[in-house]
Amino acid sequence: MVLRNVRVDVRHVFNGEYHFDEEMFVQGRKIITDGIRAVKASVKRENFEAARQKLGQIFHPLQDFYSHSNWVEMGNKLPNPNLIRSDTSIGKIADKSRATCRNCDGDDCTNNILEDILKERILISGYTSMLPIFASKPKGKCSHGGAIDRTSSIEPKGGINKDSLDASHGHLHTKAANMAIAATSELLEDIRQAAGDKTFLQMMGISKRSSRGLSFVINTRKSMSDDIETVRSITPLIINSDVGTENEPSLFILVPSNDPGFGKMIKTTDPTAFKNAINSLSANGGEDVEELSLSGLQLALTAAPSSSEIFLFTDAPAKDKHLKSTVIALIERTQTVVNFMITGSTALSRRRRRNDSKITASDMQLYRDLAHASGGQAIEVTKSELPVATSIITESSNSSLVTLLQAARSPGKADNFTFMVDETVTKLTVYITGRSLTFTLISPTGESQQSSDTAGSLITASQSVGNFQSLQLKTEAGLWKMKMVSTNTYTLKVIGQSPIDFVFDFVEVSQGPFAGFDVLDTRPQAGVNGSLLVTLTGSDSATVTEVALVESSGSGEVKGVVEPQASGNFLVHVDRIPSVEFVVRVKGQDGGVTPKASSFVFQRQSPINFRASNLIISAESNDILEPGTPFSVPFSVMTNGIGGNVTIRVTNDRHFDSTFPSSLFLETGKSVNGD
Template sequence: MLWLVWVYLLNLQSGALGFGINPFSGDSFNHQTITERALLNVTAQVCRALALAEGKDFTFPAQPFTAKSIANACEAPKSYKFFLPNILFIQSMNAAVDLRRLFEARYHCDDELLREGQRLITEGLSAVKAANRKQSFLSARLTLGGILHTLQDFYSHSNWAELRNKFPNINMIRRNANIGNIADRTTATCRSCNGDDCRNNILENVISRNILTSGYFVVRPMSSNKPKGKCSHGGFPDATSSVEPKGGINKDSYSSSHGYLHREAAELAIAATSQILEDIRGASGDREFLQLMGLSKGSSKALCFVVDTTGSMGDDIAAVQTVTSNIIDSKVGTEDEPSLYILVPFNDPDFGPLIKTTDAEVFKGHINSLTAYEGGDLPEMSLSGLQLALTGSPPNSEIFLFTDAPAKDKYLKNTVIALIEQTKTVVNFMITGILSSRRRRQANENQQQQQTQRMARSDSQLYRDLSQASGGQAIEVSKNQLLQATSIITESTSSSLVTLLQVNRNMGRPENYTFSVDDTLTNLIIYITGSSVDFTLVNPSGELHNGASTGPSIITAELVGNLLTLRLRAQVGLWELRIISTNPYTMKVVGQSPIDFILRFMVQSQGPVDGYDLLENRPTAGSNTSLEVTLLEADSTTVTEVTLVESSGSGQVNGLVEAQGGGQYLVHFDKIPSVEFVVLVKGQSTNSTTSRASSVTFQRQSTTSLR
């Protein structure tokens, strides 16, 4: 669940842990702010270079830069919701070094292990470049965050700033390069100091001879093995600072032992971070660097088609070729143009290969070259094809799977769901003729038909479960309805789309749902999939609408196969949707809006540092867990409620919301549901565009179901 969960550390003591990892550390610089500044600065320079190469002007946004202002300046406003999470993730991996490797001096350039720190940085840098070449951007970001921590600590923990260096040590990012004259173990480097006297505690001969040193850091007094005459890190909880020579030399904050050089050390760390980012940029190229950051003038998402190529799909493949061509043409040149196209065919017993390209015309050529040929028995390797697509696609992709057969490889269901959770990829199933038994020999026609229909019901549910887990849909249509249905569902792939409400019911029964519409929402749509589903819609004015009388709030009502699409006139306020059905169904309310949120699960650190660490797997059912919610429109919105809602039921767990500032909220839950759930966020949105500011309620829901 690396894409869903992030480190974000609160209530931490700064002064012993690099620049500190508390994102709300007052005036002092911390690892998060240093990392963010460098990422934004270099990204802006990349966008400027690309603009100038295209003969365009580029205007830097006002300082201080933000993820949103840089995305806008780069003409990629819709990428903001991907750019910001990637920055947060790199910051998170940076901060995690203090939680997980607090006592390993080389990760912090402590104990004069500066060459060892250099080795960590350069080996990690090589790994980042290799991951970029493979387009494994998540792996690259994870490694990048860790090596940035070590690099930044060099300037806070060593005496580089005390030696009056005005520029970073470029050799810290060059493998086996000479980083300077490092003090040997027998060379004394410090004298005792106390308080303000620590300004001059580094020995004069160390300064005059340009000798590099760093402070020793140990938490437990009994384990202190600081060599005689060596500098200490200093501050809480460094036990060596009370051992002669007393004091310290760290510059982690303004209140640190050498806090008078805190700003200089932080500026050096920002410049050094920019250097390593420029090195990565030079190795990968400008556009690939922006992919690493999640910025694209089109969509940062990949568009992926997984296509059944068995004999009975002959007519479908022709329709798929038309459908995919229409989808591609509708997105080329727009803000929703995919950054990558992926094709995975599957048959029986074969599946693959996975084909990738960034060229829309080349991709259409691959699609048009697909041909149908006979498979084996009725079920096909649909989940194997889907698994290959999920492992080969970047996070937040869109997958359309076309088939007319049930899955032979049902055993992959849990694996596929885990990949969906990890990548936050939306999967839509376009199912044609699932009830058909025409590929089977009709030795016993009546018995065969009954068996096929029983199987069809269970396999339709399998596809529904997978689509629901991803926030997609399983649409069952006739072959001649495929183009119409796909055209409808393609609208739900816009990168500015938000989900207000989504439910899945395997046992149909009368049920009422409510959802709040705010004044930022446009293109409001309700999708309902299922057979024999009756609905009544009540708008905020109390007007009723149903299938027999759509009323003024419903612009259009369109039924294609098992998909009912209701396009609404967005009216601010609380809506109600009443559904009556004895069959399974799904319902989804979506719209376009800049208001959205990022979520990440955390766990209380078990180490000596008080804070929250990355939850690397699913949260434990029934246990208490914390969740951080970050709003994308923090200036005009406030979170008031966060709830974990069962995906296929009415159960829910309410969280205790604590505002942390900067659009971030820490939410505590007493227990996690034992079944699949989604995160529902409610709050207030302030509209200041009118003469008198007003506040309205908004709600947003996570798309991917969690377990």
């Protein structure tokens, strides 16, 4: 919400209606009231991310009203309630021809608003222009004021804004700010009353339940009857262990997939309804070799909240392989972990059972690639082994899990890995997928244990099934080492439980007159410099000391320059965004939970793999869809790489008919528009 609020100053700096400048009160209120409609519609559909983004955007004009208008100067003690209503008068607005200000007395602008304007309680706001060539205003009108406002030197000179204590009307800055805070509360209260307490708290991310979702995408072909029975048996264990705790998912999603169709999606906040939906699944049909597994996964990704977890159960290849790039993009955007539970791989059996269409090596690689992109596992087991393998679900369904290390090697090779364990980490666990591999584990004290050594003390519990190994380690703070040896593809992931973690966004630092950051809606540009905004969670005393972009399948890394910001944020500049897949690694230091506690070093890593792009895509549209009215989404595409034809594919999750250019020709560095 904060970053979307800031974005208004980045993208709409010259649009007066977004700031209630130039007496654009009617237009400014329409932005707010239309936005409220969009927020309520999104909340009703439990699309909380869209609701948060729109709220952040409409906070900006709502708050600017009290700084840029004369509402405070008129002596009002309470916010204007009609700013969030479209069926009432916002107040008496000054005519275009009516003078509103006189010259300031030097730097003193305390009395530059004309007395009759205040006496008659007429709403006014200042005119502004940051470009000298366009600096003008109607005769007698107030200016916004300030060093960057070129109209403030045109009579009547000065300004009326209260943006800061040293602004033209800075003596009223605190009153205006408090009024803006109260108005923001009123808007949030209006949303709360429409949504209800429980839904409102979920939208705000303030809930006793975890903000994550739990989703199952299940192939329901006839050969999956055993798998479905396993899911039925483990679902109550997962749900019942988390009910009433902070680990209880905020949303449950079930997507059946088969052929020729997939869905209907079941989406509920009620764990009992979720269990009943799974119990009602039946296995039938699906005589075709391939199934629409990626279509079902795409549907779950569009419906799940950010930072969720999805488990896909199948024994068939994907019929819709063309959706791979779309699914990876959704994984990155939602930062959702996807685990694949595969029971049909030819690697498990040389014989094809009658109703069990096996997955070839290339089919399996597709699932591995998607799991790797999300930081999940692609677990290959027989149907009899699946109940054991599903224990990964109960282990990973915890909102306090953090990733200490994640890496993949394809093709496999011998490699050395390190990971830092700090004193807040508990339940230290290693996940390995791959076949015919060995490893050596070395603790911070130098003690080692081989993969073949069952009597060692570093591994307190282990479980191996199919291509998957799970190791519980003795929790010991310090730098651990792991030497992996295999010529086959493998993945390595080290997790633990800890309150300390991080969230981040790729951002673009504002180049305009206002300082700030704008969150990138697309992937960062490959091969050029970039920025990230990192926020630590779980500690008020922790600080970031290093941020690096680490190649997911190699040893290369790009370290950034860390600049502390306000409110516990850290702006990170890197001189190059890797052109290959990468993860974000954060190192930091915490002073301890008490004054006497010693400081310690910690390390965390993003579970999601990210990738850069040479394409820059932007899309803007109205937020309100009106029945029976065409909905236009203008977009632009530009490349800093090699030009040429690019294919355009547009989809929507409501199955609306749409038209769009099937391809566009790009020239390097030039933008091309479409609708």
